[in-house]
Amino acid sequence: MEAIxxxxxxxxxxxxxxxVAAQMPKVAYKQWEADAKEYLNIKDEAATKQPQSTIWDLHQLKSELIVRKQKHLCLAMLFLxxxxxxxxxxxxxxxxGLICGVxxxxxxxxxxxxxHMYIPDETIVLGLGLAFSFLIIHGDNLEGHIIGAMVGYGFIAFLRWFFxxxxGIEGIGLGDAKMLALTGALIxxxxxxxxxxxxxxxAITLNLLSQRKQSKEIPFGPGIAISGLIFYHLQLLNEALA
Known part of the structure; x- marks a missing residue:
C-alpha cells in the first residue's frame, strides 16, 4: 500500500x-520583454488598456496538459x-521528500x-536550499558537499573566463555553472x-542523437543533470551495500 x-x-x-518547466520560460520571456520596453522607454498601449491574465492560471495549465499530454506523462514517469x-x-x-524536491x-x-538554452535561477536556488536542508537532516558530510558545490561552480566559471x-566570446553560460553547483552539492x-x-x-552524445547536429550551441544542463543523478544513485547503492 505504501508503494502505491x-x-x-x-x-x-x-x-x-x-x-512548471513548460510555463517558466513564458514567464521569463514576458519579464524580459517588459524590462526591455522599460529600458527603451516603449509604452505598450495595448497592455495598459486591458489587464493581462496571469500565465499560471488553471485554464492555461489545463490547456498545456491537454495539448502536450504525452510529453508531460513521459517527464512524470522519468521523475518517478x-x-x-x-x-x-x-x-x-x-x-x-527533500531529495525528491532536489x-x-x-x-x-x-x-x-x-x-530554451537557459537554466532558470529559481530552480537552482530552490534546489540548493532543499539539498542543504536534506544534508543537515540526513547528517552527511556537509563540508564536503559545500566544497562540491563550490568546485562545480568554480570549474565552469573558470572555463568561461578562460574561453x-x-x-573573446563567452563559450559557456553561468547557468551551467549553477547547475553543476547544484549537482555538486548533491554528490x-x-x-x-x-x-x-x-x-x-x-551532453555530446545527446547532441549527436538529437536534431541539433548542425547547431554550434550544445545545452550542457541535461548532461550535468543526468550525470549528477547517476552518481547520486550510485552513492545511495554503495551506502546500502556497505
Whole structure:
C-alpha cells in the first residue's frame, strides 16, 4: 500500500513539475520583454488598456496538459524513476521528500535548458536550499558537499573566463555553472570531477542523437543533470551495500 501511495503521489508531482518547466520560460520571456520596453522607454498601449491574465492560471495549465499530454506523462514517469532509489534507501519521509524536491529542480533546469538554452535561477536556488536542508537532516558530510558545490561552480566559471580570454566570446553560460553547483552539492566533492567528465560525454552524445547536429550551441544542463543523478544513485547503492 505504501508503494502505491508513493507511486501515485510522485507521478502527480512529476506532472506538476513538467507543467512548471513548460510555463517558466513564458514567464521569463514576458519579464524580459517588459524590462526591455522599460529600458527603451516603449509604452505598450495595448497592455495598459486591458489587464493581462496571469500565465499560471488553471485554464492555461489545463490547456498545456491537454495539448502536450504525452510529453508531460513521459517527464512524470522519468521523475518517478529518478525518485525510486530515494524511496528504497532513504527511510526518513522528510529527507526523502527533500531529495525528491532536489531531483525535481534538476529535471526542470535540464528540460528548460534543452528546449530554451537557459537554466532558470529559481530552480537552482530552490534546489540548493532543499539539498542543504536534506544534508543537515540526513547528517552527511556537509563540508564536503559545500566544497562540491563550490568546485562545480568554480570549474565552469573558470572555463568561461578562460574561453573569453582565449577567443573573446563567452563559450559557456553561468547557468551551467549553477547547475553543476547544484549537482555538486548533491554528490559532494568526491565524485564531482568524474561527474563533469560523464556530463561532457552525455551532453555530446545527446547532441549527436538529437536534431541539433548542425547547431554550434550544445545545452550542457541535461548532461550535468543526468550525470549528477547517476552518481547520486550510485552513492545511495554503495551506502546500502556497505
Amino acid at each position: 501511495v508513493f507511486v501515485i503521489t510522485v507521478f502527480i508531482v512529476g506532472i506538476l513539475i513538467s507543467l 524513476i529518478a525518485c525510486i532509489p530515494a524511496w528504497l534507501y532513504i527511510h526518513d519521509p522528510l529527507a526523502m 531531483i525535481g529542480c534538476i529535471l526542470v533546469g535540464a528540460l528548460v535548458d534543452w528546449e 573569453y580570454r582565449l577567443r 559532494g566533492v568526491t565524485d564531482i570531477f568524474l561527474s563533469i567528465i560523464a556530463a561532457c560525454i552525455i
